[in-house]
Amino acid sequence: MIKCCSNHKTNTSHVTQEKLSLLTGLDERAIRRSIKRLKDAGYLTVQTTIKEDADKGFIRRNTYYIKPASENYFFLNNSFFQKNYPAKIAGFLLMLKAICLNNTDTVQ
Known part of the structure; x- marks a missing residue:
């Protein structure tokens, strides 16, 4: 934030x-x-x-x-922070985004 x-x-x-x-x-x-x-x-x-x-x-x-950040980073749309996700769901979504291919929403 x-x-x-x-x-x-x-x-x-x-x-x-x-x-x-x-x-x-x-x-x-x-x-x-x-x-x-x-x-x-x-x-x-x-x-x-x-x-x-x-x-x-x-x-x-x-x-x-x-x-x-020079490497190992990802971008989030600001709208993610405007939604009222429960803390555990928000944490899971952030971890899921972290393992996606760089700057995509794709997980191998």
Whole structure:
């Protein structure tokens, strides 16, 4: 979902964890754990900036830098994320797509 909310030319995203939570249906704690796993695996770099706002106090903003994939990747139509699949069905569909031939919906 971070990739869907990113600038596809620069591979950067300024999406908030709250917005990710709303888009995915996961709580913010699960979002933070997922981001940590992506960082630990080397797929994501996070830069945090803190700005002072007169009304809101200190505002923390994350910028996500997504490592470009050079191989072993697949594309999903964004409509996949707009459907309310149960989590197990969505996971199965993603795993099925992952074993398809590159950029196709064909499994050998």
